[in-house]
Amino acid sequence: MKRNKLAEQAAPWIALVAMFVVWEAACVVFKVDSFVLPRPSQAFAAMWEFRQAIWHNARFTFTTTLLGFAIAVGFGLLLGLVVGASAFVYKALYPLLIGFNSIPKVAVVPILVIWFGIGFVPAVLTAFLISFFPIVVNVATGLATLEPELRDVLRSLGARKIDILLKVGLPRSMPLFFASLKVAVTLAFVGSVISETMAGNEGIGHLMLSAGASFRVPLVFAGLLVISVMGVAMYAAFAWIEQRMTGWAYRGDVNAA
Numbered sequence: 001m002k003r004n005k006l007a008e009q010a011a012p013w014i015a016l017v018a019m020f021v022v023w024e025a026a027c028v029v030f031k032v033d034s035f036v037l038p039r040p041s042q043a044f045a046a047m048w049e050f051r052q053a054i055w056h057n058a059r060f061t062f063t064t065t066l067l068g069f070a071i072a073v074g075f076g077l078l079l080g081l082v083v084g085a086s087a088f089v090y091k092a093l094y095p096l097l098i099g100f101n102s103i104p105k106v107a108v109v110p111i112l113v114i115w116f117g118i119g120f121v122p123a124v125l126t127a128f129l130i131s132f133f134p135i136v137v138n139v140a141t142g143l144a145t146l147e148p149e150l151r152d153v154l155r156s157l158g159a160r161k162i163d164i165l166l167k168v169g170l171p172r173s174m175p176l177f178f179a180s181l182k183v184a185v186t187l188a189f190v191g192s193v194i195s196e197t198m199a200g201n202e203g204i205g206h207l208m209l210s211a212g213a214s215f216r217v218p219l220v221f222a223g224l225l226v227i228s229v230m231g232v233a234m235y236a237a238f239a240w241i242e243q244r245m246t247g248w249a250y251r252g253d254v255n256a257a
Helices: 002-029 040-049 051-085 087-102 105-116 120-144 148-156 161-199 204-213 217-249
Strands: none
Touching: 002 040, 040 051, 040 217, 051 087, 051 120, 051 161, 051 204, 051 217, 087 120, 105 120, 105 161, 120 161, 148 161, 161 204, 161 217, 204 217
16 A cells, blocks of 8 residues: 555656656657757756846736736635625626636737836736636635525524525535645746736746747747746645545545645
8 A cells, every 4th residue: 555655646646757757768869950959968957057037927828827827816716705695697797707718818818008107017917817817717616506495494493695605505516626726826827927928027038938939949948848847846745635635525535635
């Protein structure tokens, strides 16, 4: 049992190393030009060479992402409660939410630039706009799918609608809420980088755009690796929080992460 657990923990690292080995070997064997596809070793070398610039821009991206994500969590939870608490509101607002989420956020960034200028604010708002939808949907779904029989029993026991919502519906929605955070935080990184690429003066997206314009492709891939590391780290953090906060919702040895 212990051996199986160690194997499960080692499997992602083994797969990661294998991917880099295959990538490196393929570039060497097929003599792929670094301008087309740099080897992992070249990307890591660029990461070390430009470590100060990468560190500065990574902090900017991380800050805008977390701020936009925090706003998305608060807004998404509140709106999810409103939408899921009433069948009428659910039917009225859900199509609007889907329509808004269908709008490419790339098309929204120029509007944000007109309103707020380039830089910090558009990156935060883009991270928010692209990440709040999964939170709203999961919270609203958890509330809207509360069994009618359970509602009837609670009402017969004297529970008010607000009591059912806060004491039964909301706790029941928590597994879906925490699961949605893992998806939303990775989307927030996507939103920040999109804004930085289109209308930024700082951040990993801006760094990658500048590197691509000067044909420093290994630095572009170094930026991609940095973004992926930050995304995986935040996903793992919220997976850990999900396990600690909603372990009661899972049976046996099911892993919530």
